[in-house]
Structure formats: structure tokens, C-alpha cells
Amino acid sequence: MPEARSALCLWFKDRADEAAQFYCDLFPDSKMGSVERSPSDYPGGKEGDVLLANFTLLGMQALALNGNPGEFSDAVSMQVFTDTQEETDRYWAALTADGGGEMACSWCRDRFGMRWQIVPRVLTEGLGDPDPAARKRVYVAMMGMAKIDHAAIEAARRGD
Numbered sequence: 346m347p348e349a350r351s352a353l354c355l356w357f358k359d360r361a362d363e364a365a366q367f368y369c370d371l372f373p374d375s376k377m378g379s380v381e382r383s384p385s386d387y388p389g390g391k392e393g394d395v396l397l398a399n400f401t402l403l404g405m406q407a408l409a410l411n412g413n414p415g416e417f418s419d420a421v422s423m424q425v426f427t428d429t430q431e432e433t434d435r436y437w438a439a440l441t442a443d444g445g446g447e448m449a450c451s452w453c454r455d456r457f458g459m460r461w462q463i464v465p466r467v468l469t470e471g472l473g474d475p476d477p478a479a480r481k482r483v484y485v486a487m488m489g490m491a492k493i494d495h496a497a498i499e500a501a502r503r504g505d
Contacts, residue, residue: 352406353423357457358416361409364457365398371439372425374404422452422460426469430495436463437492447491465493471502479504 357364362380369375378399385392389412398409403425427433440463441447444456451462471483479502486501487493 349406352408353402354408354410355459356410356413358413359411360457361411362395362398364455364459365400365407365409367455367457368402369400371436372403374401376401417454417458417460419448419452419460422462424462424464427463427465430465433463433465433493433495436461449491450487451490451493453491463492465495465498467495467498467502468493471498474502 355361355364366377369377378401380398381396383390383392383394383396395411397411400407400409402423425436427436437453440455440461441453442456446454448454448460451464451468453461453463455461468483468487472480472487474480474483482501482504483498486497490497
């Protein structure tokens with residue numbers, strides 16, 4: 346595999362390795378790499394604490410870093426495109442479980458605070474429809490949803 350030219354860095358307050366493992370277990374083309382621990386005590390931590398976890402997320406090189414003094418915000422999210430309602434439902438359920446939460450228009454938050462957009466391809470296709478009336482119907486339907494309902498988006502696109 347060629348050397349990566351970029352990587353995603355997610356800065357967690359703590360539990361970086363737990364978050365990385367959760368994402369690797371959930372998404373295809375994802376796997377854990379090395380977990381690096383502090384060789385000595387440092388401000389806010391001690392020798393042996395996890396500093397970062399290297400992993401691959403949906404084929405993208407990534408790392409999860411501990412030590413964020415703040416929290417994730419809505420300003421940054423990870424988009425995951427889905428092909429079926431079952432796939433959308435599975436990701437949505439896993440990400441919103443155990444302290445995660447729903448947001449509007451395909452957005453959700455996981456238990457670590459990371460923001461996600463679970464975006465069905467039927468939604469992006471509908472929002473890109475050449476017919477302005479179909480685009481508007483899809484947009485209006487989406488605005489009333491948190492998790493996207495594939496069948497409702499398809500019906501809106503058709504004008505049903």
C-alpha cells in the first residue's frame with residue numbers, strides 16, 4: 346500500500362483507543378493499528394496511559410488522540426454513505442446507542458461525542474435530481490427526519 350498523504354486525526358478527551366476499536370468493529374474496510382502509550386508521567390497523565398491509537402477508518406488512515414480539553418462540535422463530522430435502509434439503520438443504531446444521540450437531517454452523535462452523517466445515496470441522488478420540484482420535495486422530506494427513511498425519500502422524489 347502506498348504511503349498515505351493525509352490522515353484523519355480525532356482528538357478525544359479520553360478513551361481514544363476504545364473509540365477507534367468501536368469504529369473499526371462497526372465499519373467495513375477498517376482495522377486497528379498500533380496503540381501508543383506514554384513512556385513517562387506527563388501533565389494530566391501518567392506512564393502507560395494511552396496517548397493515541399492508529400487505525401484505518403473506511404479505508405482512510407486515521408488516529409485517535411487523547412487529551413482534548415474540549416469536546417467535538419457540529420463544525421466537523423464524518424459522512425458515511427449507505428446503499429440500503431438496513432445499512433443506514435445498523436450504523437444509526439450503533440452510533441446513537443449508549444449515550445449517543447440523534448440530530449437532524451442524517452446527523453447523529455456517538456457516545457464519544459463525534460458527529461456523523463449517515464447519508465443514503467438515495468438522498469444525495471434525490472437532492473441532485475434534475476427536476477427542481479423533485480429536489481424540493483426531497484429536501485422538504487429530509488428536513489423532517491433525523492435518520493433518513495429511504496422509502497420516504499424515494500416517494501418524495503417521485504411526488505407520491
